[in-house]
Amino acid sequence: MVSARVPADPVAGDPVIAELVVPRAPASDRPVLHAATWIVWAAAAVVSVQLAPNVLYASVVLLVAVLVVETHGRRTGLARAFPVFLALGASFGLLRVVLTVATTHGLGTPLATVPDFTLPRLLGGFTVGGTIERQVLWQALADALVIVVVIAVFGAWNAVVSHHEVLQSTPRAFHELGLVVTIALAFVPSTLAALRTSREADRARTGGVVVRRGRLVRHAVPVLESGMERAVALAESMDARGFGHRPAGRGERVAAVGTLGGLLGLGGAFVALVGGAQLAAAISGGIGLVLLLTAVTSASSAARRVRYRPRRLSALDAAVMAAVVMAPLGLVVLHAIGDESLRWAPTGTGLPPFHPLVVLSLLALSVPAAIRSATP
Amino acid sequence: MSAGPMSAPRPHDAGRLVYDGVGFAYPGTEHPHAPALSGVDLAIAAGEMVLVIGGSGSGKSTLLRCANGLVPHSSGGRFSGSVLVGGRSTRAHKPRELADLVGFVHQDPEAQFVVDHVETDLAFVLENLGTDARSMRRRVEEVLDALAIAHLRDRSPATLSGGERQRCAIAGALASAPALLVLDEPTSQLDPQGADDVLAALTRLNADLGTTIVLAEHRLERAAPLADRAVLVADGTIAATGAPGAVLAGYDGAPPVTHLGRLLGWDPLPLTVREARARAAGEPQHPAPPAPPPHAPGRSLLRARGLGVAVDGHRVLDRLDLDIAEGEVVALLGRNGSGKTTLLRTLAGLLAPATGSVEHAATTRVAYVPQDPNSLLFAPTVADELGATLRLLGRRDPAAIEVWLERLDLLTTRDRHPRSLSGGERQRVAIAAVAVGGADVLLLDEPTRGMDAASRTALEAAIREHAGRGGVVVLATHDVELAARAASRAVVIGDRDLVADGPARDVLAGSLFAPQVLRVLPPFLTVAEVARSLSAAASGQS
Numbered sequence: 001m002v003s004a005r006v007p008a009d010p011v012a013g014d015p016v017i018a019e020l021v022v023p024r025a026p027a028s029d030r031p032v033l034h035a036a037t038w039i040v041w042a043a044a045a046v047v048s049v050q051l052a053p054n055v056l057y058a059s060v061v062l063l064v065a066v067l068v069v070e071t072h073g074r075r076t077g078l079a080r081a082f083p084v085f086l087a088l089g090a091s092f093g094l095l096r097v098v099l100t101v102a103t104t105h106g107l108g109t110p111l112a113t114v115p116d117f118t119l120p121r122l123l124g125g126f127t128v129g130g131t132i133e134r135q136v137l138w139q140a141l142a143d144a145l146v147i148v149v150v151i152a153v154f155g156a157w158n159a160v161v162s163h164h165e166v167l168q169s170t171p172r173a174f175h176e177l178g179l180v181v182t183i184a185l186a187f188v189p190s191t192l193a194a195l196r197t198s199r200e201a202d203r204a205r206t207g208g209v210v211v212r213r214g215r216l217v218r219h220a221v222p223v224l225e226s227g228m229e230r231a232v233a234l235a236e237s238m239d240a241r242g243f244g245h246r247p248a249g250r251g252e253r254v255a256a257v258g259t260l261g262g263l264l265g266l267g268g269a270f271v272a273l274v275g276g277a278q279l280a281a282a283i284s285g286g287i288g289l290v291l292l293l294t295a296v297t298s299a300s301s302a303a304r305r306v307r308y309r310p311r312r313l314s315a316l317d318a319a320v321m322a323a324v325v326m327a328p329l330g331l332v333v334l335h336a337i338g339d340e341s342l343r344w345a346p347t348g349t350g351l352p353p354f355h356p357l358v359v360l361s362l363l364a365l366s367v368p369a370a371i372r373s374a375t376p
Numbered sequence: 377m378s379a380g381p382m383s384a385p386r387p388h389d390a391g392r393l394v395y396d397g398v399g400f401a402y403p404g405t406e407h408p409h410a411p412a413l414s415g416v417d418l419a420i421a422a423g424e425m426v427l428v429i430g431g432s433g434s435g436k437s438t439l440l441r442c443a444n445g446l447v448p449h450s451s452g453g454r455f456s457g458s459v460l461v462g463g464r465s466t467r468a469h470k471p472r473e474l475a476d477l478v479g480f481v482h483q484d485p486e487a488q489f490v491v492d493h494v495e496t497d498l499a500f501v502l503e504n505l506g507t508d509a510r511s512m513r514r515r516v517e518e519v520l521d522a523l524a525i526a527h528l529r530d531r532s533p534a535t536l537s538g539g540e541r542q543r544c545a546i547a548g549a550l551a552s553a554p555a556l557l558v559l560d561e562p563t564s565q566l567d568p569q570g571a572d573d574v575l576a577a578l579t580r581l582n583a584d585l586g587t588t589i590v591l592a593e594h595r596l597e598r599a600a601p602l603a604d605r606a607v608l609v610a611d612g613t614i615a616a617t618g619a620p621g622a623v624l625a626g627y628d629g630a631p632p633v634t635h636l637g638r639l640l641g642w643d644p645l646p647l648t649v650r651e652a653r654a655r656a657a658g659e660p661q662h663p664a665p666p667a668p669p670p671h672a673p674g675r676s677l678l679r680a681r682g683l684g685v686a687v688d689g690h691r692v693l694d695r696l697d698l699d700i701a702e703g704e705v706v707a708l709l710g711r712n713g714s715g716k717t718t719l720l721r722t723l724a725g726l727l728a729p730a731t732g733s734v735e736h737a738a739t740t741r742v743a744y745v746p747q748d749p750n751s752l753l754f755a756p757t758v759a760d761e762l763g764a765t766l767r768l769l770g771r772r773d774p775a776a777i778e779v780w781l782e783r784l785d786l787l788t789t790r791d792r793h794p795r796s797l798s799g800g801e802r803q804r805v806a807i808a809a810v811a812v813g814g815a816d817v818l819l820l821d822e823p824t825r826g827m828d829a830a831s832r833t834a835l836e837a838a839i840r841e842h843a844g845r846g847g848v849v850v851l852a853t854h855d856v857e858l859a860a861r862a863a864s865r866a867v868v869i870g871d872r873d874l875v876a877d878g879p880a881r882d883v884l885a886g887s888l889f890a891p892q893v894l895r896v897l898p899p900f901l902t903v904a905e906v907a908r909s910l911s912a913a914a915s916g917q918s
Contacts, residue, residue: 028530030493075535076492080688164491183490194751200726201752207741207815208725211768218764221754225795229750233487236450241490241548242475242504306509308499308516 029074033368035165037317041068042157044324045365049149051331052362054344055142056352060359062149064366065156071369072160077189084192085155092151093144100140102128108135108347138346158185160368168310173255173299183234191227198222251298258295262288316371323367330361390462390477391422391555391588393443397457400438400447400612412438413612416457420590420605422555425582427599427620428592429629430609431828432800436560436592437483439609443558443590444478445471462555476505479549481542481559483799483826486533488545494536495520495529497544501552515551522585523547523577538712539570543577550581557581559591563598564799564826567711567854568889571598578602594800594828597631597857597892600624601648621645629829632857632892635903639910652896659897674702677740677848678723678817682732685715685722692718694872695732700817700850705843707859707880708852709887710869716852719869720744720819723850736817743815747822749806753794758786758805761794765813780808783841785834799826804835811838817848824855836862860884860891860901 031038049061073079102114103126116129163185167178198219203210238244248256265288272281334357335342341353395418401411412435420426430436441447445466448455459466462477471480482488491497498519502512520526523543533541542562549557559578563571579602581587593599600606606623608616616623624630625638625645633652637645640659646652676699683696692715700706708716721727723734724744736742746752755761762777781787784804789797794805803825811818820839824832839849839862853859859866859880866883868876876883881901884890893900900906 029532029535030530074532076532077534162493164493164496179490186492197746197748197751200721201744201746204724204726204744204746204819205752205765205810206768206813207743209741209769218754222751225753226748226750229795230487232450233482233484234490236446236471237480237482237488238490239450239471240444240446240475240478240480241501242472242552243490243500245472245475245504246506306503306507306512308496308503308509308512 029076031074031160031162031165032072032316032371033160033320034311034313034317035161035163035169036313037320037368038157038161039166039169040321041324041365041368042153044327045153046150047328048331048362048365049146049153051328051335052342052358053142053146054342054352054358055145055346056344056354057342057358057362058142058145058149060362061365062145062152064362064369065149065152067366067369069156069159074160074162077193078163078185079159081189081192082152082155082159085158086148086152089148089151089155093148096144096147097137097140100143101132101137102130104136104140105130105133108133110134111137135345135347142344142346165311168307171296171300173296187227187231190230191223194223194226195219251301255295255299258291258298262290262292262295264288265291320368320371323364327361327364330364331358334358334361386555387462389422391586392460392462393420393556393588393590394418394460395439395442395457396460398442398459399454399456400442401454402438403452403454411454411612413442416612416614418607418614418617420588422588423582423586425578425589425602425604426591427596427603427606428590428609429594429596429606429623429627430592430615431629432798432826432831434609434828435612436609437798438612440480440558440560440590440592442466443556444474444480445469446480472504475501475554476552477555479546479552479554479557481545481549481557481562483560483562483564485538485541485545485565488548489533492532492534494525494531494533494544497533498548498551500548505552515553519547519551522550522581524573537570539566539573542566542570542574546574546577550587554587556588556590559589561592561594561799561826563593563595565822568856570712571595571854575599575602594629594826595855596624596629597633600631600634621647627829628833632903633896636893636896636906639903639907649892649895652892656896674704674846676701677736678742679735680719680723680732681735683719683722683729683734684731685718685727686730687718687727691730691872693722693869696872696874698867698874698877700848702816702846702848703843704848704865705839705863706848706850707863707866708850708869709854709856709859709866709883710875712854714869715872716869717747717821720821720850720852723817724819740817741813741815742817742819743810743813744819745807745810745821745823747825749799749802750795752806752809753802756793757791758794758797758808759790761805761809762812765809769813776812776814780812780838783834783838784808785831800828800831803827804831807835807838811842815847817850818842819850819852821852822854823851824853824858832858856884856887856889856891860894861904 045061045065049058069082073082105127110131111134112132114129114132116127118127119125163182167175167182170178202215202218265284269281269285269288272284331342339355339358341355341358344352346352395416398413398416399411400413416439428436428439438447441451442459443461447453449470461474464474464477466474489497490500495516498516499512502515507515520529523546525540525543525547528536528540528544533544536544546559546562562574566574575598578589578591582589591599600620603620605617606620607614608623608627621644624634624647631647633646633649636652637655642655646655678700680696680698683693684691685693708719710716718727721744722729724742725734726744753761755764759777759781762780766773766776781790784807786804786808789801794802797805803823804827807820807823823835827835836858842849851858851863863880865878866876866880867874868883876886881899884901885894885898891901893902893906897906900909
């Protein structure tokens with residue numbers, strides 16, 4: 001069984017050799033825009049959807065988030081996790097719909113009736129179940145869409161931003177904490193990938209025979225053990241590369257004491273507020289805040305870490321930031337002049353109102369996508 | 377502001393590594409009389425390039441991890457003796473305190489990246505050591521050039537090929553200008569081109585910068601000729617140390633040309649194809665290898681027609697046709713990322729084809745062993761791991777478990793936790809755990825990764841036995857020596873399609889990465905063929 005493509009001459013014109021020596025084309029995974037720009041974009045998108053929760057406008061923001069991921073999504077694990085964030089948002093939204101329709105009654109036209117029960121007074125004493133009402137259902141769906149959009153925006157932000165750049169933008173006092181968070185975030189996609197691989201391996205092991213009994217253990221144990229091994233290997237690697245090289249200095253010790261005092265002060269303020277002692281709460285809270293600020297300042301100045309080539313904001317970043325903040329600003333102006341389309345109470349009978357100026361404002365959020373399209 | 381570790385003049389023997397009476401046992405070791413290391417005395421001079429060899433679980437990795445204090449500071453356990461690196465004791469200094477002196481590269485480079493941006497990841501160690509901004513910048517640029525990865529500076533490690541990722545990991549360890557670089561099987565996951573790139577970079581570092589290099593390897597064809605010295609580790613002790621040729625002379629895992637030299641009585645034994653060719657030039661012509669028995673095409677067990685597969689929206693395979701008949705052992709070759717794993721997963725029914733189809737009889741069972749054995753292992757012991765497959769299939773067959781434990785040389789590990797085994801041993805457990813189910817078609821993805829010579833030999837025998845009983849084995853591998861020894865047919869994949877498909881001898885003969893024996897004594901593929909030919913000639917004369 002020799003195919004016609006087996007090379008006769010091992011040197012000249014050998015497709016095998018050609019395949020093995022052709023180098024890959026270089027590329028860049030560096031985000032076009034600064035992490036701070038993406039923070040501003042995400043904040044503008046979230047504020048916009050809060051200002052204009054009308055389902056039509058919320059859908060526009062959702063589409064913009066998808067467009068931004070399509071044009072700026074990085075080739076990293078978190079970027080690939082965008083659909084997972086969408087699914088997570090949909091799950092939260094669905095949960096909210098179920099809870100709302102099951103506990104809100106007497107506001108609209110009954111659609112159906114399900115068995116009900118009343119919780120004990122200690123747990124709120126409200127009734128769960130009973131009539132499912134049309135207006136309540138539609139409003140819950142509209143509110144759920146807002147939740148989906150907010151989580152989608154967070155997912156989009158994770159897909160496009162360099163988390164290390166975000167880390168570099170934080171005060172030096174938070175560097176180590178931020179690094180831990182960054183690494184923990186990086187474990188999310190790798191754990192999802194490990195779970196997929198584990199499920200595949202389980203199916204492959206039996207030659208496609210699917211056995212449901214004991215499946216959870218067979219899937220979870222390899223993922224947990226591999227995750228633990230990977231975490232240990234990463235910790236060893238960080239240790240071998242000098243992480244935590246220098247012992248804590250005086251500044252760090254002062255910061256630790258300040259943080260503890262600050263937290264105690266804020267805790268005391270909370271207790272005082274509960275007890276109705278407002279003056280004591282203000283004093284305790286003030287002292288707590290001052291101590292916390294002192295701790296952050298002290299830790300930042302004590303940190304001897306020199307950052308490698310921190311990225312600076314470019315004119316493009318400034319322009320994009322200026323453009324995207326026009327979205328919430330425009331909505332604030334429209335709200336001030338009495339635009340009633342921003343908020344809409346769905347009844348299940350009419351279509352949501354639409355104002356071109358609102359959509360125009362929201363389209364400012366898509367400016368980053370246009371930048372990407374113009375960049376080769 | 378400190379100028380960092382690189383500004384301080386460093387003594388000329390900073391890369392010197394001395395083990396003095398080192399003994400070590402991991403915590404919870406059941407047999408305190410079988411420690412991971414015992415009585416290790418070894419001195420490595422500054423500027424040396426040392427190759428550490430030995431079987432799976434012999435203590436190579438433990439020996440390496442002692443060099444920067446990961447053993448015992450990270451591992452725990454009972455440690456005795458002393459390890460001095462550049463005059464600093466690893467007992468008194470933790471790994472982070474030796475980061476300016478020792479660079480350490482893990483077997484799995486992915487475990488090493490902290491930052492998702494290559495250039496910034498290189499600077500991680502420098503930031504930790506408090507290096508000033510200007511020195512950091514200069515050092516990162518130098519390391520980018522030294523490893524020829526400047527074009528990758530803005531890439532995310534997750535998007536790199538295996539070879540690129542390994543070179544970036546080495547660069548990350550080199551950024552602090554360590555006097556000693558320690559690498560644990562740096563080429564085990566790489567295709568031949570990637571392995572060549574990494575070893576060339578190490579040779580350059582050693583020759584140009586005088587960096588002491590200590591690396592553990594199983595695949596010695598490329599690494600052995602580059603080392604100044606080889607150290608053989610067996611049962612936690614130093615069994616031999618000296619010139620690579622001398623140490624490898626009696627070692628099972630020696631490169632095929634060394635085995636060939638041993639068979640033909642050459643002295644000195646060759647380590648490279650070049651040396652072997654020079655020696656073979658004066659050899660009398662050996663009779664050609666006996667032609668393999670004509671292979672009667674058996675019943676087709678697995679068939680792909682017009683197969684196209686897309687992963688993450690990218691077409692990986694396109695219009696691929698493949699027929700695999702009973703009794704065949706097929707080696708799938710091709711560079712990292714060429715689509716070998718995708719093809720295996722599609723044949724196993726784990727990926728849906730975008731176009732075309734995969735067909736096999738309803739009674740034919742197709743099982744797949746993934747590249748990462750850890751995704752499969754969940755049972756508390758090796759024997760339970762095999763038993764689990766049988767339970768899933770509704771069978772109870774203790775004899776089958778024993779057969780596969782024996783075939784893959786796992787009898788001594790039957791009661792151990794699979795996770796406590798070395799990488800090569802885990803790989804064998806995963807293969808046994810799948811094969812024990814009795815599937816007709818076994819799809820093995822990089823089955824020899826991290827395996828020592830004895831394990832490879834056991835695996836090859838098991839593969840031949842499975843095929844001999846009418847089964848099919850498809851191996852996705854970078855190991856052309858494995859393909860030469862075990863495969864009856866070779867298929868090369870490149871750019872989404874089959875580049876070559878035919879008898880292993882024909883396909884391998886046309887490749888730049890042909891097996892060593894074929895390059896020295898064509899048309900022989902393996903040392904075993906030469907031995908059979910000599911034996912046949914001898915019996916003919918008598």
